Amino acid sequence: QSVLTQPPSVSGAPGQRVTISCTGSSSNIGAGYDVHWYQQLPGTAPKLLIYGNSNRPSGVPDRFSGSKSGTSASLAITGLQAEDEADYYCQSYDISLSAWVFGGGTKLTVL
Amino acid sequence: EVQLVESGGGLVQPGGSLRLSCAASGFTFSNYEMNWVRQAPGKGLEWISYISSSGKTIYYADSVKGRFTISRDNAKNSLYLQMNSLRAEDTSIYYCARKSTGTTWFDPWGQGTLVTVSS
Numbered sequence: 037q038s039v040l041t042q043p044p045s046v047s048g049a050p051g052q053r054v055t056i057s058c059t060g061s062s063s064n065i066g067a068g069y070d071v072h073w074y075q076q077l078p079g080t081a082p083k084l085l086i087y088g089n090s091n092r093p094s095g096v097p098d099r100f101s102g103s104k105s106g107t108s109a110s111l112a113i114t115g116l117q118a119e120d121e122a123d124y125y126c127q128s129y130d131i132s133l134s135a136w137v138f139g140g141g142t143k144l145t146v147l
Numbered sequence: 148e149v150q151l152v153e154s155g156g157g158l159v160q161p162g163g164s165l166r167l168s169c170a171a172s173g174f175t176f177s178n179y180e181m182n183w184v185r186q187a188p189g190k191g192l193e194w195i196s197y198i199s200s201s202g203k204t205i206y207y208a209d210s211v212k213g214r215f216t217i218s219r220d221n222a223k224n225s226l227y228l229q230m231n232s233l234r235a236e237d238t239s240i241y242y243c244a245r246k247s248t249g250t251t252w253f254d255p256w257g258q259g260t261l262v263t264v265s266s
Contacts, residue, residue: 081242
């Protein structure tokens with residue numbers, strides 16, 4: 037059971053918009069800790085996609101965006117492309133656990 | 148180019164030991180905090196250990212505390228994870244990941260090394 041909760045899977049057709057939620061608690065996201073998102077393509081290492089809730093590292097398309105509110109965060113992907121098919125993980129810090137924590141991951145399928 | 152390359156994974160029997168290494172290049176290793184994150188087959192990501200840039204501050208997840216030891220050699224630009232008393236549930240891909248001071252995200256990650264604990 038992950039500390040941060042994500043839907044196991046989401047799907048969308050090419051060109052569509054999808055969102056992935058990440059729900060935490062008062063000891064992590066709700067405590068003010070930033071949320072970050074990683075993309076893991078099949079058979080590869082995770083790659084930083086969004087940091088500090090809504091910031092994109094250099095090279096990440098602006099089709100990817102992040103937001104945070106209260107004890108939750110969301111990743112939005114617009115203009116879906118086949119290459120976006122991957123696992124997506126949210127991550128934050130938990131003050132009660134004194135640990136960096138991840139969501140269970142969401143598998144994005146592009147139909 | 149910033150690069151992290153893990154090595155040392157393999158097959159080990161339950162109760163055995165293994166030492167993982169992570170070679171860093173393309174940045175000033177001694178200026179960055181480092182972490183180990185693992186991923187069991189078909190499962191999600193689990194942070195397991197942190198070490199400060201100087202090596203003086205160390206944290207572990209409860210799942211590995213008392214069994215795993217993180218260390219670093221800044222002169223050799225290398226990070227290590229000594230794993231003792233290994234269990235079947237430690238079977239995972241182990242990634243090293245860089246973290247900047249004052250931030251809470253990991254970037255970049257190495258390609259990972261697979262540790263399989265089985266008799």
